[in-house]
Every structure is written in structure tokens, then in C-alpha cells.
Amino acid sequence: MQFVHHDLGFRAQGAVVEVSLTGNAANVRLMDSSNFSNYRNGRQHRFYGGLAEQSLVRLQVPHSGNWHVAVDMQGLGGSVRSSARVIG
Numbered sequence: 001m002q003f004v005h006h007d008l009g010f011r012a013q014g015a016v017v018e019v020s021l022t023g024n025a026a027n028v029r030l031m032d033s034s035n036f037s038n039y040r041n042g043r044q045h046r047f048y049g050g051l052a053e054q055s056l057v058r059l060q061v062p063h064s065g066n067w068h069v070a071v072d073m074q075g076l077g078g079s080v081r082s083s084a085r086v087i088g
Contacts, residue, residue, distance in 0.1 A: 001042065003072035006084035015061040016088040019069055024078030025053040029070045030061070036068040058087075 008017060019028050029047035031039060038045040047070075048059050061067055071082040 001072065001074065003070045003074075004082050006069040006071075006082070008067040008069060008084065008086060010065065011061045011067045011086060013061060013064045014088070015086050017059045017061065017067070017069060017084060018087050019052070019057040019059070019071065019082060019084045021052060021055040021057070021071070021080050021082050023080035024073070025051060025076055026080040026082070027070075027072050027074055027076070028052045028057045028059075028082075029072075030059045031068050031070065032063075033066045033068065036070065039070060 028049040031047045035045040069084045
């Protein structure tokens with residue numbers, strides 16, 4: 001599976017992650033480290049986010065820890081470019 005990975009490092013609960021997309025719709029997934037590992041290895045995982053049809057997706061970190069954003073085109077056509085930053 002192909003995806004773009006943004007390692008956000010340690011983030012405190014309540015921080016806001018802003019993901020910017022250019023191109024087609026894409027799946028945007030905010031995951032803690034254990035769920036990201038499961039995602040990367042094709043196993044069942046939990047995430048925040050989902051299908052983003054427009055740019056500028058804002059997701060709030062639900063608890064303190066190490067966080068990751070994955071952007072993929074699973075089940076979708078086209079291509080997308082992404083960037084992620086923490087704004088709070």
C-alpha cells in the first residue's frame with residue numbers, strides 16, 4: 001500500500017493538526033504510534049479523520065503521545081500531494 005507519512009512526534013492532548021491537500025480527494029488518517037504500525041503492516045487499526053474531499057483538514061489530538069498522519073488513495077483514483085503542520 002502506498003501512502004504519504006507525516007511524523008508529528010510527541011503532541012499534547014488538544015493540539016490541532018492541519019493537513020493541506022492538493023489534487024484529488026484522499027483518505028487522511030491521524031493515528032498514534034501503535035495504530036500507525038498496524039496500518040503500515042496492513043492490520044486492523046483505529047484512526048481519526050477519513051475521506052477528505054477538500055483541502056485543509058483539521059484534526060484534534062485526542063490524547064498526549066506520538067502521532068502520525070497518513071494520506072492515501074486507497075479505493076480512490078487520481079493523485080494527491082499533502083503537507084501537515086501542528087497549529088495548536
